Amino acid sequence: MTSNEPFVPPGTGWPEDPARPDTPVAHGPLEVAELAVDAPGLHELCARQSVCRACDRLVAWREKIAVERRRAFIDERYWGRPIAGWGEDEPRILIVGLAPAAHGGNRTGRIFTGDRSGDWLFASLHRVGLAALPTSVRAGDGQRLIGARMVASVRCAPPDNKPTPAERLTCQPWLAREIEDVAPSVRCMVMLGGFAWQGVWPALKQAGYEVPRPRPKFGHGVETEITSTVEGAAPVTLVGCYHPSQQNTFTGRVTEEMLDAVFTRARTLAGL
Secondary structure (H helix, E strand, O other): OOOOOOOOOOOOOOOOOOOOOOOOOOOOHHHHHHHHHOOOOHHHHHHHHOOOOOOHHHHHHHHHHHHHOOHHHOOOOOOOOOOOOEEOOOOOEEEEEOOOOOOOHHHHOOOOOOOHHHHHHHHHHHHOOOEOOOOOOOOOOOOOEOOEEEEEOOOOOOHHHOOOHHHHHHHHHHHHHHHHHHOOOOOEEEEEOHHHHHHHHHHHHHOOEOOOOOOOOOOOOOEEEEOEOOOOOOOEEEEEEOOOOHHHHHHOOOOHHHHHHHHHHHHHHHOO
């Protein structure tokens, strides 16, 4: 393998690749909205998410990282594409993050996978019975979410971990449609970090949920219940959770006990 090997395009054998060579590709905000709305189901929605090219800055960054790579992963094949939602098709719990990490999800093909944040997150999910394995290495590693699904507000790794407001808005239809598709089964949503908490409200409104005004402030363990106008959708409780970032875990702002308490509470709210 050479250092300038490109990212892997869809349909070329990457484990758990949701896309096919003929999956339609969005090249701008209007096409994102159109392809999200008319996707015939959750699997096709995820396929379309995984090949999106709507944001020039994000496309350039994720593919640059996939070619240059970090020294520790120089011999690995990077995913280098948007990260689709994954987990159960009819989850009771929806876990929402902000965006993939450049050398985490952008490398491994799965959100919160292959970095320190993911190590903490999946260890906690496993301890409380929401993940089959205590670690998540990369797509196709046998990891499985139990009663849960995981998504990101923005599907591409952004420079400095900071998507722009325009990029968040462009990506919103992917999240809104995915929330709408799982609304009949979901009873609890866990927001990992303040940015995910802030970013999910517009998508919830677009997906048919009644958004309270003023919007509740983010905090670890904060809960708020909202209702949906979607047929068959039950009320859902949103739960805030500090992000298991290195800064938070190293300083003790987030502990294993704190994460376990949030996900144990989520299980209770979800009736698992």
